[in-house]
Amino acid sequence: MTLWIFQRLLQAALVALAMAALLFLALQLIGSPVETLLPAEATHEERLRLIRDLGLDQPLHIQFLMFLKGMVQGNLGVSYVFKEPAVALILSRLPATLELALFAVLLSLIIGLPLGLIAGRRPHSLTAQTIMTGSILGFSLPIFWVGILLIMIFSVWLGWLPSSGRGQTVMVLGVGWSFLTWDGLRHLILPAFSLSLFNISMVTRLTESGVREAMSSEYVKFARAKGLAPRRILTVHVLKNVMIPVVTVVGLDIGTTIAFSVVTETIFAWPGMGKIIIDSIAALDRPVIVAYLMLVVLMFVLINLVVDILYRLLDPRIRLQGE
Amino acid sequence: MRSAFSAFFRFLRVYARSPLAVIGLIGTVLVLLAAIFAPVLSPQNPYDLLQLDILESRLPPGEQAYAGFTFLLGSDGQGRDMVSAILYGLRISLIVGIGSAALAFVLGTLFGLTAAYIGGRVETFMMRLVDLQMSVPTILSALLILALLGKSIGNVVLAIVIVEWATYARTARGTALSQMRRDYVEAAKALRMGHANMILRQLLPNCISPLIVLLTMQIARAITLEATLSFLGLGVPITEPSLGLLISNGYELMLSGTYWVSLFPGIALLVTIFSINLVGDRMRQILDPKAAQR
Numbered sequence: 361m362t363l364w365i366f367q368r369l370l371q372a373a374l375v376a377l378a379m380a381a382l383l384f385l386a387l388q389l390i391g392s393p394v395e396t397l398l399p400a401e402a403t404h405e406e407r408l409r410l411i412r413d414l415g416l417d418q419p420l421h422i423q424f425l426m427f428l429k430g431m432v433q434g435n436l437g438v439s440y441v442f443k444e445p446a447v448a449l450i451l452s453r454l455p456a457t458l459e460l461a462l463f464a465v466l467l468s469l470i471i472g473l474p475l476g477l478i479a480g481r482r483p484h485s486l487t488a489q490t491i492m493t494g495s496i497l498g499f500s501l502p503i504f505w506v507g508i509l510l511i512m513i514f515s516v517w518l519g520w521l522p523s524s525g526r527g528q529t530v531m532v533l534g535v536g537w538s539f540l541t542w543d544g545l546r547h548l549i550l551p552a553f554s555l556s557l558f559n560i561s562m563v564t565r566l567t568e569s570g571v572r573e574a575m576s577s578e579y580v581k582f583a584r585a586k587g588l589a590p591r592r593i594l595t596v597h598v599l600k601n602v603m604i605p606v607v608t609v610v611g612l613d614i615g616t617t618i619a620f621s622v623v624t625e626t627i628f629a630w631p632g633m634g635k636i637i638i639d640s641i642a643a644l645d646r647p648v649i650v651a652y653l654m655l656v657v658l659m660f661v662l663i664n665l666v667v668d669i670l671y672r673l674l675d676p677r678i679r680l681q682g683e
Numbered sequence: 684m685r686s687a688f689s690a691f692f693r694f695l696r697v698y699a700r701s702p703l704a705v706i707g708l709i710g711t712v713l714v715l716l717a718a719i720f721a722p723v724l725s726p727q728n729p730y731d732l733l734q735l736d737i738l739e740s741r742l743p744p745g746e747q748a749y750a751g752f753t754f755l756l757g758s759d760g761q762g763r764d765m766v767s768a769i770l771y772g773l774r775i776s777l778i779v780g781i782g783s784a785a786l787a788f789v790l791g792t793l794f795g796l797t798a799a800y801i802g803g804r805v806e807t808f809m810m811r812l813v814d815l816q817m818s819v820p821t822i823l824s825a826l827l828i829l830a831l832l833g834k835s836i837g838n839v840v841l842a843i844v845i846v847e848w849a850t851y852a853r854t855a856r857g858t859a860l861s862q863m864r865r866d867y868v869e870a871a872k873a874l875r876m877g878h879a880n881m882i883l884r885q886l887l888p889n890c891i892s893p894l895i896v897l898l899t900m901q902i903a904r905a906i907t908l909e910a911t912l913s914f915l916g917l918g919v920p921i922t923e924p925s926l927g928l929l930i931s932n933g934y935e936l937m938l939s940g941t942y943w944v945s946l947f948p949g950i951a952l953l954v955t956i957f958s959i960n961l962v963g964d965r966m967r968q969i970l971d972p973k974a975a976q977r
Contacts, residue, residue, distance in 0.1 A: 375818050389831055493703060496964055500957040502907045504914045505930065505949050512937060512946075619820030623911055638915060641830040653827065657819060664818070 365669060372665045377428075379657045383650060384427050388420075393440075393646055431654060437647035441640070446647035450633050450655055456526060457632030459537060460624065461617045463552040465610055468559035473606070475560075476567020477594055483572055491564060498561030503620055507554040507627035514550060522547050524629035551628040555621055559613060563606055570602035611667045615660035697969055707961025714955045718773045725767035726752035730922070735762045741941050757943035760936060765943060768929055769951045775925040776955065779836060780906035783843035787905075788898045790844065791851025796882050796890065798852070799859035810856065816849035825908060829917040839918050843905050854897050858890040865889075892970040899963035903956045910952055926952040 394410055402410075411417050415426050430436055436446045479491040515523035526547050539545055574580055575598070583593045622634035629635070633652055640648040699705055717724065727734045739746075739754075739762035746754045756765035798809040816824075828842040862868060863886075871885050910927025912918035919925050924932070926948045933945030 375815060378815055379819065386827065386831055489703075496960050497957055500903065500907075500960045501953060502910050502914075502927075502956070504911055504927075505952065508930065508934060508937070508945060508949065512942065516938060516940075616820045619823050622822060622826070623915065626915060637826075641826060641917065644830075649827075649830070653823065656823060660818060660820065 361672070364672070368665060368668060372661045376658060376661050380428060380431060380654065381424070383653060384424050387646065387650070436651045436654070439640075439645055439648045441643050441645045441648075446651040447655075449648060450636065450651045453631065453633035453636055454655070455537070456630060457618060457621050457625070457634055459539060460548070460551055460555065460621050460630060460632060461614060463539065463548055464556035464617055464621075465559065465614055467552055467556040468563050469606075469610060471556075472560045472563025473567055473599075475564040476602075476606075477571055477599065479564065480568040480571025480575070481594060483568070488568075492568065495561040495564045495568075498564075499558050501557060503554055503558065503623045504627055506557050507551070507624055510550045510554055511627070521550055523550070526631060551624045551630050554627075555617060555624045558620075559610065559617065562613070563610060566606050566609060567602055570605060571598055574598045574601055608667060608671060612664060615656070615663050618659065619656060694969070698965055701965055701968075704961055704965035707958045707965065710954060710958030711962055714773065714958060715777070717770055718777045721767075721770035721774050725764070725770050727764050727767050729763045729767040729771055741936065741944070744943055756947045757941075759933065759944045765947055768924070769926070769948050772924055772926045772929045772948060773951060773955065775836070775919060775923055776906050776909060776927070776952070779839055779843070779909045779919070779925065780902050783840040783909075784847065784898060784902040784905040786840065787844045787847040787901070788851050788894065791848035792855045792887070792890075792894055793882075794848065795852035795855025795857075796859050796886050799856045799863060800878070800882050800886065802863075806856075810853075813849045813852045813856075816846070817853070821846040821908065822911065825912055826915070826917060829912060834917065834920045836919055836923060839909055839912060842912070843908055846908075847901055847905065850901065851894065851897060854893055855890060858893055859886050862886055862889050896963060896967045896970055899959060899966055903959040903963065906952070906956055906959075926955075 393414070394407065394416070398407060398410060415423055418426070434447050438444065439446050439449055442449055475491050475495075479488040482488055511523045514521045526544060537544070539548055571594075580593060580598065583597055584590075588597075621630075621632060622637060624630065625632045625634035626638055633655075636648060637652045639645075640652070698708075722728070729735075739758055740760050742754050742758045742762075744755060744757040744765075746757070752764070754764055754766075756769070758764055759768065794809065794813075798806045801809075824846045825842040828845060829838060832838040832841070867889075868881075868885060871881055876885070909918055909925060910930070913925050913927035914931045916931070919928055921928070929948035930945050930952070933941070933943075933948065937945040
């Protein structure tokens, strides 16, 4: 097991390294940042000094090593637009994005699990068919379109919920959080729901197929024979077994959810790092783009690693197969 | 040939047992026809500036146009008929969606089948590449590629192909692995069949059904991705607006009450994606009952 974890760690590090290399190559394709950084009337000497300062006079492999060194030290340069260190800038926006993404994941479990249980219990009933069709509709709706509809209905027509910003925040551990105040929660609901709709559909479908499979299993038959109430069989015995794959998939999906919050944040003007990346791409603000991409890739790799390890620890059958 | 026909009809009969799937199929066919015959169906050419009249801008649905037709779905900020704009936009969305999904299908499938056929270290290396591609969220790779290459229909297709090929490769390789030990593969090997023949004429036909299901679903995903990228301002250029770009253009107007400029393209997009997904879901039930949910 220890050996396996070690191998898995090594693999994760290799993926991160490969991504860094790809990103470095992509940056070479964009071309030199010198033109964007220099004022139009710069002299030849100023140009040469800037090229030397940025290390662009070095051969490519040295530049790559410098790039990696900067990454390890958390120093990816200063944003051209905000004039702040890029990593610090992205990290300062991270909590808002994490709050949004985690809330969305939570919503998908709160809504998706019960829907899946209901649909899986009697797969041929009208309710089940409606839920399953609804789930197809759920992942047919593009995130940005859901966001627009929600704003139109709840903000413009009904005027119930705000359409932009985070609202009032509370400082905990030096970071502002929205979900702790009523006003912040009201701001959080619409973006989180639009972000979670895809996941809600996925959790519903996974739970449904899990429940269908479990209902014909020996342990459910036994529980029935013992005279347990159907509700108890479903919410205790079946749910426990269905939870494992659902939680795995949802866990693995946190990375994707964070990535897709780019879209939600743009629509709802949510001040997270997704909003910054879109502005930075438009302005070709290289350090910020690099910092954001590397951070998301690292989180993605890390989440995959943790889920993989937890999965092996929790399910002895997989552990035996692996060794 | 006759047996192929009867197999097809048998498939249709099984397919038609789900009324919803039939609705999806009809929806898909109608959407395709609407896109193909867009120039015939549209009351005006929405991108011929001579036919637009700025005085007719932002008219609500049902108003009469000076040129004689009715603005069934209203007009946008430049006096463009929304029905025409949607029909032409649908064309762009479908060309990008189907084109990129089909290209990714061909490349990914060949890659996956070849990996399974060669086996050994080459296979491991090839599949590591697939893992690498899949370790970055699709939307991010696509955003980065478009930021590097700039906006154009070709670049959007390229970006979607780059982010989607790996899914096909993984499925193709997984299916092909289970086929490699079958007798017919052994027989073909014994006959000293060429490598290309083995992959294209033996493996491919036997691995095709889960891949077709995947293709259907991925067309819907490609259309969604294109719409999302266009909405973010990194997709198709303004001169060739897809449904996503139409929604984006109408977004500002919507907040001031001119809802139709954004709402109707959105409904068209939803109907398109939903219909394709209904078809895909039904095909998955029939062809690939044990496939994973995603």
